[in-house]
Amino acid sequence: MPCTDGAKQASRDFSSVRADKAKMQQRLLIHHVAVSSLANRKRLFNSKTTEFRGEIIMEWGMKNRLSRLIQKDGKALFLPVDHGYFQGPTHGLEKPEETIKPIYQYADAIMLTRGVLRNCIDPAIEKPIILRVSGAVSMVGEDLSNESIVTSIQEILRLNAMAVSMSVFVGTKNENKSLSNLAKLVDECEDYGVPVMAVTSVGRELEKREPRYLALVARISAEIGARVVKTYYCENFRKVVDGCPVPVVIAGGPKTETQKEVFDFVYDGMQAGAIGVNLGRNIWQTENPVASIRAIRGIIHENYTAQEALDLYNQVIAGKA
Ligand code: R5P
Numbered sequence: 208m209p210c211t212d213g214a215k216q217a218s219r220d221f222s223s224v225r226a227d228k229a230k231m232q233q234r235l236l237i238h239h240v241a242v243s244s245l246a247n248r249k250r251l252f253n254s255k256t257t258e259f260r261g262e263i264i265m266e267w268g269m270k271n272r273l274s275r276l277i278q279k280d281g282k283a284l285f286l287p288v289d290h291g292y293f294q295g296p297t298h299g300l301e302k303p304e305e306t307i308k309p310i311y312q313y314a315d316a317i318m319l320t321r322g323v324l325r326n327c328i329d330p331a332i333e334k335p336i337i338l339r340v341s342g343a344v345s346m347v348g349e350d351l352s353n354e355s356i357v358t359s360i361q362e363i364l365r366l367n368a369m370a371v372s373m374s375v376f377v378g379t380k381n382e383n384k385s386l387s388n389l390a391k392l393v394d395e396c397e398d399y400g401v402p403v404m405a406v407t408s409v410g411r412e413l414e415k416r417e418p419r420y421l422a423l424v425a426r427i428s429a430e431i432g433a434r435v436v437k438t439y440y441c442e443n444f445r446k447v448v449d450g451c452p453v454p455v456v457i458a459g460g461p462k463t464e465t466q467k468e469v470f471d472f473v474y475d476g477m478q479a480g481a482i483g484v485n486l487g488r489n490i491w492q493t494e495n496p497v498a499s500i501r502a503i504r505g506i507i508h509e510n511y512t513a514q515e516a517l518d519l520y521n522q523v524i525a526g527k528a
Contacts, residue, residue, distance in 0.1 A: 268400025272369045273434065275335045276316050276402070277454060282507045283483035285456060286314035286500070289339040289372075290487060291323065294346050299492040303327045306491050313500040318372055318485060321358055325366075337404060338363055341373035341388065352376035352410070356388050360395040370402040370435070377424040378410035386431060393432035402434035404485075406458075416441040425451040437485045440472040448480035455481045459489035466499060466520055470513035473506050483507050498523035 277283045288307055290297050300306055303319065304327040311317055311334055318337040319328070328336075340358035344351050354374055363371055373392055376385045393403050405428035409420045418441050425436045429451050438447055440457045448455050457476040463469050469489045477483070484503065493499045502520040505511035511519065522528035 266400075269397075269402060269434075272335075272400060273402055275369050276337070276435075277482060278315055278508070280508060281482060282477075283315050283454075283456060284313070284500075284504055284507050285316045285318055285337060285483065285485040286311060286490065287318035287337075287339075287458075287485050287487040288323065288491070289319045292320050292339055292342040293344050293351060299488070306496075310490065310496050310500045313497075313504050315483075316369060318487075321362060321366060335369035336366065337370045337372050338366060338368035339373070339406075340371045340392065341406075350379075350381065352379035352381040352385060352408075354381075354385060354388070356392055360399065360401075363396070363401060364399060368401060370404055371396060372404040372406050372437070374406045374408060375424060375428050375433075376408050376410065377427060378420065382410075386427065389428060389431050389433065397432065403432065404435040404437055404456075405429075405431075405433035406437045406485075418443045418446040422447045422450040425455060429453045440476045444476050444479040444481070456483050456485045457481050459484070459486035462488050462492045466493065466502070467513065467517055469499070470502060470506060470516040470520075473503055474511075474513040474516070477506060495520075495524050501528075 276285070286307070288300055288303050290300055291303070294300075303323045307317065307328075311332075314334060316335040316337050317328075317332075318339060320339045320342070324336060324338065338358065340356055340363065341354045342357045343355045344353055352374075354376075356373065358371075371392065373389060374385065375389055376382060379385070389403070389405060396403050405425075407421070407424040407428055409417075409424055416439055421438050421441055425438050425447050428436050433453060435454050435456060436451055437456050437458050439460055441447065444457075457473065459469060469486075473484055473486070484507065486503065490496050490499045490503065498520045501523055502511075502516040505519050506513070506516050519528055
């Protein structure tokens, strides 16, 4: 059979693929041996002081980031201004820098995308950043659940994010894609000690505020490796918190009719075991965002009741606090 130049080239290509594969297998073997020997060392010296040093350093990074987000009292107030990633210049967020300027000092962290971070936020800001890294959908597109990861791990580190967040959609046709995206993101971020927050949702066909569905998506997200879960408040919220082995924060959803409604559900959620909120529109779309965030902060960090929060809200508006 004649051996053409094309066939020779194909054979050379094939050999080089095989050589690459062999090199890769060798590297994996070395890695496996190294990891096993570290695991054995850890088993042999079953004491905190003899743990592998690299492991302590990696744990330290994760703990350090989480402790900048979740305060010493174990509570947290995250301020999300990421809505433009699928809603465009939505009401109240047309100029994100102007929206956050009067209120961010009352938040423990700000959640946004890299585009808003780079263009609208002073790099000298001291507040920790939670970087939203999923998207590539829009509110006029076919399916909001069809998200991809849109930010690389290099960018996450370059922007000094304290955590990342991504949406998880259970009960939709993109359930598997979204949960697989979460798994990949967790794998990448855990390598560098960056916590992942799952922003959980359920499909439209499921009752959005039903505890069994919210508990389902919260638990699945934690099982896949999310370090924090964001969910919506619902009746019997304790069921969601109790079934989720990682800290839970509550989102606000669309603006409510009255401020008291927000203070009520934040208070109830905290009583049920949430560690705080990731709450946007019910702060920055309200008539007085400073009064709103200060009152919510009162519930989270000062143990205020909903009524005490409302009193503070009114005092701030009246210029008395
Ligand atoms: C949705 O656009 C984002 O994930 C928000 O960060 C999340 O829904 C919380 O914001 P809000 O309290 O406005 O619902």
